Amino acid sequence: MSAYNTVIGLEVHSELNTKTKCFCACKNEFGDKPNTNCCPVCTAMPGALPVLNRDAVERAILMGLAVGCKINNYSVFERKNYFYPDLSKAYQISQLEYPLCVGGGLEIEVDGKKKFIRLDRIHLEEDAGKLIHDNAGTLVDYNRGGVPLIEIVSKPDMNSAEEAVAYLQKLRSTLLYVGVSDCKMQEGSIRFDVNISVNKEGEPLGTRTELKNLNSFKAVLRAIKYESNRQIEELEAGRPIIQETRRWDDEKGKTYSMRSKEDSQDYRYFPDPDLIPLEVSEEYIERIRAKLPKLSHQRVQEYLSMGLSEQDATLITQERSYADFFEAVLKLFNEPKFVCNWITAEVFKKLNAIEDEERTISVKPENLAVMLKMYKQGEINQAGARKIFDIIWEKDVDPVKLVDELGLKQMNDAGALKEVLVKIVNDNPKAVKELKDGNEKTMAFFVGQAMRATQGKANPKMVADIVKELIK
Ligand SMILES: [Zn+2]
Structure with missing residues (x-):
């Protein structure tokens, strides 16, 4: 056969x-x-x-x-x-x-x-x-x-x-x-x-x-x-x-x-x-040729020059609506790699869950830009960003208001975080020893504990810095 x-x-x-x-x-x-x-x-x-x-x-x-x-x-x-x-x-x-x-x-x-x-x-x-x-x-x-x-x-x-x-x-x-x-x-x-x-x-x-x-x-x-x-x-x-x-x-x-x-x-x-x-x-x-919009291969070249990988540039240009969306977000928040990462991970996850073969992005570019800016600046953490994203995908709401309403503002107060962490460090001598011995993975344990103690609001990067400081 x-x-x-x-x-x-x-x-x-x-x-x-x-x-x-x-x-x-x-x-x-x-x-x-x-x-x-x-x-x-x-x-x-x-x-x-x-x-x-x-x-x-x-x-x-x-x-x-x-x-x-x-x-x-x-x-x-x-x-x-x-x-x-x-x-x-x-x-x-x-x-x-x-x-x-x-x-x-x-x-x-x-x-x-x-x-x-x-x-x-x-x-x-x-x-x-x-x-x-x-x-x-x-x-x-x-x-x-x-x-x-x-x-x-x-x-x-x-x-x-x-x-x-x-x-x-x-x-x-x-x-x-x-x-x-x-x-x-x-x-x-x-x-x-x-x-x-x-x-x-x-x-x-x-x-x-x-x-x-x-x-x-x-x-x-x-x-x-x-x-x-x-x-x-x-x-x-x-x-x-x-x-x-x-x-x-x-x-x-x-x-x-x-x-x-x-x-x-x-x-x-x-x-x-x-x-x-x-x-x-x-x-x-020739007059008509001058009206030709940018095609996918031209956009791929542009995105490569912004620092995107070839794989990401190809993914994001597979549909014009995705590329247009990416560019609309960039106009408000010009961080190509950061925006691209969110789109190829979180936006595409939502799109892939749609059964229909014609998939459209339902979040407004301005809402995503505002949310990503807060995330990048450390005002919210990844868990908070995902929570907001789930909501702004479904409806047009101001992410700044959502952060307030849901109490997602990240804890960036070093003093308050230190207070929380001193207790965690004292209560977990075994983990402290492991971290001191160079087991970097143990840091995840401390971040997890800090998240638990702060209802998920702790700034994970600050947590890591403070823990390192405390066990010196
Ligand atoms: Zn007719």
């Missing part, structure tokens, strides 16, 4: 976060009342004419530039003809022969091994409406019809489910860095189609199947593993693989045949007679 290669290519549909739709002035807004953001253009009433949204073009180009594509100066919108109830026009405006962006790629890392995944193209198209199945039957909402999409098509460069997921995570992260899509998997603003085939080493590529509309990384991982095993079992049993589109059933953990896979000629693509070819000059592309 292990003599087989798995070959995977991915098509990612990502909705662009423009204010309006791709070819009309309707609002591009998720969650509005059904069929309120529609007009004669996006529902294809007779005589209505599409007008291309400049912002959608710019966002598509921005993404193309971020992943190293060549931006074509000439591209063409075509009609992809098919009937489905969510597509009132019976065609989708897309690009086939002359797409907006070609080439480029992304580097991924799996188990410490780096690999470059090439892109075939990124083209601009419009989304279809949405069918809602309920007890009454099936309803249709055309609000999404005409929303701008980019389809990002990779080369079949991935050979495992893990590589496919690493690529999708990197792609999503890049879309978020560039800021052209909100990439909400739950709302369907980013969707994944998987093309997969298996073949034996040295033999030509096998027949591929397509898995449609997977909407979580976990689903992609499981679906690829299942489908690759299924294809191998079919071949081993002497049955051919049928070129088809398959549906992933997440509950059953299986793929099912939906329909035989259509080829592009089945859609009778032809240039949309209502839209002239899109021509973009080099100068225009």
